[in-house]
Amino acid sequence: MKKRSKKWLFEKNNQLRKLFKIMRLSVILLFIGMHLTFANVGAQSKVTIEHQFVTYQELFSQIQKQTGLTVVYSNNELNKDKKIQAGFVQMELEDVLDKVLAGTNLGYEFMDEFVILKVVTKDEKKKTIRVSGKVVDEKNMALPGVTVMVKDLKLGTTTGSDGRYVLTIPEIDNIFLVFSFVGMHTQEVKYAGQDSINVVMKDDVEVLEDVVVTGYGNMSKGNYTGAATTMKAEDIMMAGVSSIDQMLQGVVPGLNLTVPTTGGALDAGMNISIRGAGTIGDGSSSSPLILIDGMEGDMNSINPNDIENISVLKDAAASSIYGSRAPFGVILITTKSGKAGRTSVNYSTNVRFKSPMSMPEMMDSWSFANYWNEAGINQNGNIKFTQDVMDKILAFQQGTLTGPDAAGISWQDGEWKKYAGAWANTDWFKEQYHSIVSNEHNISVNGGTDKVTYMVSAGYMGDKGLTRHGDDRLTRYNLSGKINATLSKYVKLMYNTKFIREDYDRPSYLTSNFYHNIARRWPTNPVKDANGYYLDHSEIIQMEEGGRDVTQKDQFYQQIQLVVEPLKDWLIHAEGNMKIVNNQNQWEVLPVYYHDGEGSPVAMAWFDGYTPGMSRVNQSYWKDNNYSLNLYTDYFKQIGDHYFKVMGGFNAELYKRTNLSGQRDELITPDVPTLNTGTTEQKANGGYSHWANAGFFGRINYNYKERYLLEINGRYDGSSRFIGDKRWGFFPSFSAGWNVSREPFWRDLEHIVNNFKIRGSWGELGNCNTTAFYPFYQTMPTGVENSGWLINGKKPNTASAPGIVSAEMTWETVRSWNIGFDFGLLNNRLTGSFDYFVRNTLDMIGPAPQLPATLGATVPKVNNADMKAWGFEVEVSWRDRIKDFNYGVKFVLSDDQRKVTRYPNEELNRNQWYAGRMDGLVWGYETVGIAKTDAEMEAHLASLPNGGQSQLGSKWAAGDIMYKDLNGDGKISSGDGTLNDLGDLKVVANTQLRFKYGLTLDASWKGFDFSAFFQGVGKRDVVVGGPYFWGANGQGMWQAAAFKDHMDYFRPEDTESVFGPNVDAYYPRVIFGGGSSEGGKNTLTQSRYVQNGAYIRLKNLQLGYTLPSTITKKFAVNSLRVYVSGDNLWTGTKMRVFDPEVLGSTGDAGKAYPLARVWSVGLNVNF
DSSP: OHHHHHHHHHHHHHHHHHHHHHHHHHHHHHHHHHHHHHHHHTOOSEEEEOSSEEEHHHHHHHHHHHHOOEEEOOTTTOOTTOEEEOOEEEEEHHHHHHHHTTTSSEEEEEETTEEEEEEOOHHHHHTEEEEEEEEEOTTOOBOTTOEEEETTSSOEEEOOTTSEEEEEEESOSSOEEEEEOTTBOOEEEEOOSOSBOOEEOOBOHHHHHSEEEETTEEEEGGGOOSOEEEEEGGGTOOTTOOOHHHHHTTTSTTEEEEOOTTBSOTTOOOEEEESSOOOOOTTBOOOOEEEETTEEOOTTTSOGGGEEEEEEEOSHHHHGGGGGGOTTOEEEEEEOOOOSEEEEEEEEEEEEEEEEOSOOOBOOHHHHHHHHHHHHHHHHSOOSSOHHHHHHHHHHHHTOOOGGGGGSOOEETTEEOOGGGOOOOOOHHHHHBOOEEEEEEEEEEEEEOSSEEEEEEEEEEEEEOSBSSSOOEEEEEEEEEEEEEEOSSSEEEEEEEEEEEEEEEEETTTTHHHHHHHTTSOTTSOSBOTTSOBOSSSSHHHHHHSOEEEEEEEEEEEEEEEEEEEETTEEEEEEEEEEEEEEEEEEEEOOEEEEOTTSOEEEEOSSTTOOTTOOEEEEEEEEEEEEEEEEEEEEEEEETTEEEEEEEEEEEEEEEEEEEEEEEESBSOTTSOSGGGBOSOOEEEEEEEEEEEEEEEEEEEEEETTTEEEEEEEEEEEETTSOGGGSEEEEEEEEEEEEGGGSGGGTTTTTTEEEEEEEEEEEEEEEOOBSSSOTTSOOOOEESSOOSSOBTTBOOOEEOOOOOOOTTOOOEEEEEEEEEEEEEETTTTEEEEEEEEEEEEEEEEOOOOOOOGGGOSOOOOOEEEEEEEEEEEEEEEEEEEETTEEEEEEEEEEEEEEEEEEOOOTTOBTTSOOTTOBTTEEEEEOEEEEOSSHHHHHHHHHTOTTTBTTTTOSOOOTTSEEEOOSSOSSBOOOTTSBTTBOTTEEEEEEOSOEEEEEEEEEEEETTEEEEEEEEEEEEOEEOOOSHHHHTTTTSOTTTOOOBGGGGOBOBOTTOOOTTOOBTTOSBOOOOOOOTTSGGGGGSSSBGGGOEEOOEEEEEEEEEEEEOOHHHHGGGTOSEEEEEEEEEEEEEEEOOSSSBTTBOOOGGGTTOSBOOEEEEEEEEEEEO
16 A cells, blocks of 8 residues: 555656646746747847947947847958947938948848848949838738848848838849738839838738638638638627637537527536537437647637637548547637737727526516416315415505515414415516626737747636526636747747636535526515515525535646658648646535524525535545647649649547545534535545547648649547457548639639639548447446445445446447538629538447346447438628728528438337437327317317327316327327327427528728627427426426416406406416326427427627727827627517527426626727
8 A cells, every 4th residue: 555655656746747847848938939039029220329439349239239130240351449430320220331331341231130241342332222111011000020022032131120121132123022921911012213112011811711720731712622611710709708609609500509408507518519419329429529729628718819710620521630539520729829020919808797688577476376376276176375365465566564564474383484375576587686797808918020929818707697696606717828939941839838727606506406496486485584584495595505516627738839841841740739627626515594483593404305404515626637649741742733732640649537526414614614524424436537549640632723622531540449340440531622713614704703613522430439438348336335225234335237248339430421612703702602411420329139138237239320410501791892881791501400210119119219210309299279168178079089188188178278189080199109109199390400590790980890690590399398388287386387478378258367368378277287187188298389499689799999090009009999799689589488599408498597698898909
């Protein structure tokens, strides 16, 4: 044991030493990069010498101090101690040199960071000309670091921090100056004798937009043959949104993002898929691979302001280079790098005003009591509220109660008379949720030289949740740095580091229990008792005093890349990535107390299963270590009109997780909730798990005159999740394109259709994304003190026989093809693309084959199921300019469907998968209608002579549902549960989201900018159950709810209801009782209650103004923009009760955290 401890300590210390070395290297690299950059940026092109006479040596020393340039000369050619006349004030360096070297036989030449003096003849001196000028961008801001070269000659310089340059050129004919800068159009200007050449450089839109970031490289969009979409960060930024997945929703066709069942909780990331769910295999995942600068990561953790662009790779040809980790697409996020030039500082901030949206409206207490009484009468003839309480409810609402009755509740027989004994008027949704204010701050610094660029950024986000009691908060801190360095002509280095901390703090009671109970709390219960204390059965006490659920997550990314170019156009890449994630969580249950009629505290149960006064603390820790290595090389060669590029490499990934948790009960004091203060026996759990992938990959690209395009990919992958000859697999893909618009016969159409390209792809990938890291291991189920008997007064531990594992278990195979085209019309003002795809997921893990029970163990599951998916994607955009007015429109639309094509279901059980079943299919009855009279119901039952609707319920009357006899057997039944006997069931709905779309409108004019983004779903059937939809119908009294929408229930013409008749109601008559009881007969799945879940939502609206540079320059500010933004401002839908995006679980819909409507006010400043 001691040896093991020493070994563990030694390994731990080794890991710490390695970590400290990496951190020191990070700091050193950042310091060197910034030092080199600041040294160059600080250089000036003007010189000041206050003394009238100085020596050459003194002059050259001052030149080095003021400009950073070292003057190099030979002592044999110049007397350094000779005094010369000076007295220069802010004189250009070239003018100084010309003056002090006049009368000598020396000239000068600039070379990198040196000024070289050399002997020249008089004729040579006369044959040179000095040209100067200034280079600015379109906003008239100086551009430092612009390269200025004489075309075809090795003469050049760069602009200084003020954008100015001076260049000595030979006096010859046809001199052209070439101005170049990364991300801008290169310009050529002919020298025609002018002394000054000033240049305005413009952004290179093609460079910035028409590049697709692909696996292990970039490619021109015009030559790309796969299905992918690339967006700049500014195209998706939404000021009031704190997570990237929300920003991407509806922006990229084929990228599906939906709100999870937990709703809009702060820690709830959206469900993500590309082209829909890809597998139903047991233990398999079809989530896309998400890479941040080439390293797998959590995109919602990074600062959105750090993002440069996002690419979504959709088809097999696009994602196959990543192999078995990416069978269902890839999301590539590239963060910003520094730009050569002067140091730029950017600061942004916003304040957000959030409020809950689309919450159900509860009935007022008087309507509720009457509604409840009717449900009781229809169930068993009993009312729930007496007339005395009903009178008090009315008086309470009218504000006429005084004395103890004004509290809305009374203390009798040792308890507060809640529910049917109370008469307050509380909307529990408005009580539990409220509006809040949160904020965000971001700052970044970037700059550099042509040799070294750097980017450093920091961000803080303090987001608050909507809960009124207990508060929930998410705080995120981001710190990142990136250096790109050209070490030599042949070697480049990139170093990237990120640190992210997320603190999530919420009441430990803020779980499904809380969401379940809100609507169950009757409005007759007051928030506080007669003494001013919070009442029990309100969730408020648990939320405020019942303990916290606190999670801290630290992510530390380290990435380094070395690129070597040993020969022209031959690149060798070496990339190392490391990500360490540390998580710790503390979850508490603390004693909670309500107060009795005397105001004394009384212990109460935290929830069902917890004894009053009980306390508990659970602490858990888990750590993830991710390592990846990429070694690859590519070579480009062009022979005439033939373009070739080949790439090959190796990728390896290793993931390690360790976890440890402990739990104790009965704390000594709730003020210090730790494991140390627990008094019961400590329960501990822990373990570790590893997996690894390795792959060899290659790619060949070919095109002829950028007209005929071909790409071939191959990947040979191995995974630790499979064994033997199933461990490795080869996965190929092919894609081709025809750029028709580059054909000679297209020239007559070129002025109308500028671009038209047809493309297609086919590919095959394996899926190793299994839930279990070791699916081939046999596991023995064990339990701790969980037996059903006692030995020496204690329950013994248990173990049972392990299940059998199939040795034949292997990869799911994803085989897909894609066809599409891209187009550009009217000078590319109108652009777009269309894709159609088919994806087959083969050999999914399905149910185990049926074997005799005498086997004595669980039958192993095998690869025995297939599924087909298909769909289309459309993207169309228009961008134009009318004088100072710029505007654009972008529309995206996508659709996908899925069908199981193979599944072992020999009994044809309709409630399981079977060959031919569509995903999202719902079986139900066809509704004839709601019987408006008893006579109508009797006539309907008479038309069913062989049993009527007796299998579904009894006591049918006016207000009940009439079901249709589809099979004509004279009765309503559900058959035998198989496809061979459906009874009167049919497919009534399909819950899949169809025709998902997004519409973006934007415009700008003289500093003003405007954008609006709409997102929606064109078709969706929604079939939901539970009290949020049915109210008191079909629910037990203590599980039911009552919203204003539920008032639209059936009441006959001769009703005694205080609400009057309602024979054309939406809901049937209200009856308590669920399942097969009286109330459940009307709430069966049926065609009448299939809702139209289509919607359109104004996701974001933004208006901004950028101050003129003539104003901001006075305050040393390059640009300043202010804006106001709104999110989730309007929704168009036919849905009743629910937010169309927040259904929670469809079986018990609505029990989820609400979404927020957000107004933001923000500021962006650039120095």
